[in-house]
Amino acid sequence: MKADPSAQRQLLDLADADAVVARVDHRGRSLPEVAEIAELTTRIDSTRDDLVRADISAEDLTREYRRVDSEVTGMADRERKDSALLAGGGLAPKALSELQHELGSLARRRSVLEDDLLGVMERQEAVEAERQRASATVEHLQTQLADAEKRRDEAKATIDADREVATTRREAIAGDIPADLLAIYDRQRAAGKVGAGLLRARRCGACRMELDRGTLASIAAAAADDVVRCEECGAVLVRTNESGL
Numbered sequence: 001m002k003a004d005p006s007a008q009r010q011l012l013d014l015a016d017a018d019a020v021v022a023r024v025d026h027r028g029r030s031l032p033e034v035a036e037i038a039e040l041t042t043r044i045d046s047t048r049d050d051l052v053r054a055d056i057s058a059e060d061l062t063r064e065y066r067r068v069d070s071e072v073t074g075m076a077d078r079e080r081k082d083s084a085l086l087a088g089g090g091l092a093p094k095a096l097s098e099l100q101h102e103l104g105s106l107a108r109r110r111s112v113l114e115d116d117l118l119g120v121m122e123r124q125e126a127v128e129a130e131r132q133r134a135s136a137t138v139e140h141l142q143t144q145l146a147d148a149e150k151r152r153d154e155a156k157a158t159i160d161a162d163r164e165v166a167t168t169r170r171e172a173i174a175g176d177i178p179a180d181l182l183a184i185y186d187r188q189r190a191a192g193k194v195g196a197g198l199l200r201a202r203r204c205g206a207c208r209m210e211l212d213r214g215t216l217a218s219i220a221a222a223a224a225d226d227v228v229r230c231e232e233c234g235a236v237l238v239r240t241n242e243s244g245l
């Protein structure tokens with residue numbers, strides 16, 4: 001196939017423009033803010049789990065407090081009744097002794113329960129402290145997350161603008177290249193390869209492969225408007241004064 005040498009040289013500009021687009025896309029895929037946001041989100045989720053666990057513990061402790069507290073109240077009521085009976089007098093010695101014995105054991109059990117109640121209150125304080133810590137951590141992380149999201153959005157906006165400039169330039173260059181030549185270039189690109197490379201210092205500018213003497217001789221013998229392809233990667237080998245043929 002044949003193409004005007006100047007059109008062939010434009011392929012180099014096109015390859016350069018495509019490389020710029022690829023770099024912009026790579027920047028878009030590797031934004032550090034994206035990893036930062038993922039990490040912050042994970043930490044927020046796990047701290048929220050801590051918060052939920054603390055809430056459940058707080059509910060359990062409230063129930064336990066009420067249960068122990070109502071037992072204490074029940075015992076205090078019985079102690080009051082027994083004390084009133086005792087104060088009323090006129091009890092038989094056996095009933096008196098039983099009543100005194102019961103009062104003693106009620107007081108001992110109430111004292112144990114009151115200690116339990118203090119223990120529950122201490123655990124409630126610890127759980128509340130944990131709840132406040134987790135809640136403050138979530139708030140702090142959410143501020144960091146909002147900041148990271150803002151930075152990511154700004155970076156994305158810059159990248160979108162850069163991509164717009166790069167693709168506009170790419171389309172302008174491609175629009176000037178003859179369709180059949182451009183088709184070769186685009187087929188290369190569709191296969192994930194570089195479309196064109198400058199032949200320089202015996203190497204293909206697309207794949208960096210060194211060309212052997214025979215190949216170089218046949219390229220040197222080819223007409224200027226012959227389209228020469230790299231045997232290794234298939235790129236259009238563009239010849240200029242720099243090619244040293």
Ligand SMILES: [Zn+2]
Pocket residue numbers: 197204205206207208209230231232233234235
């Ligand atoms: Zn090559």
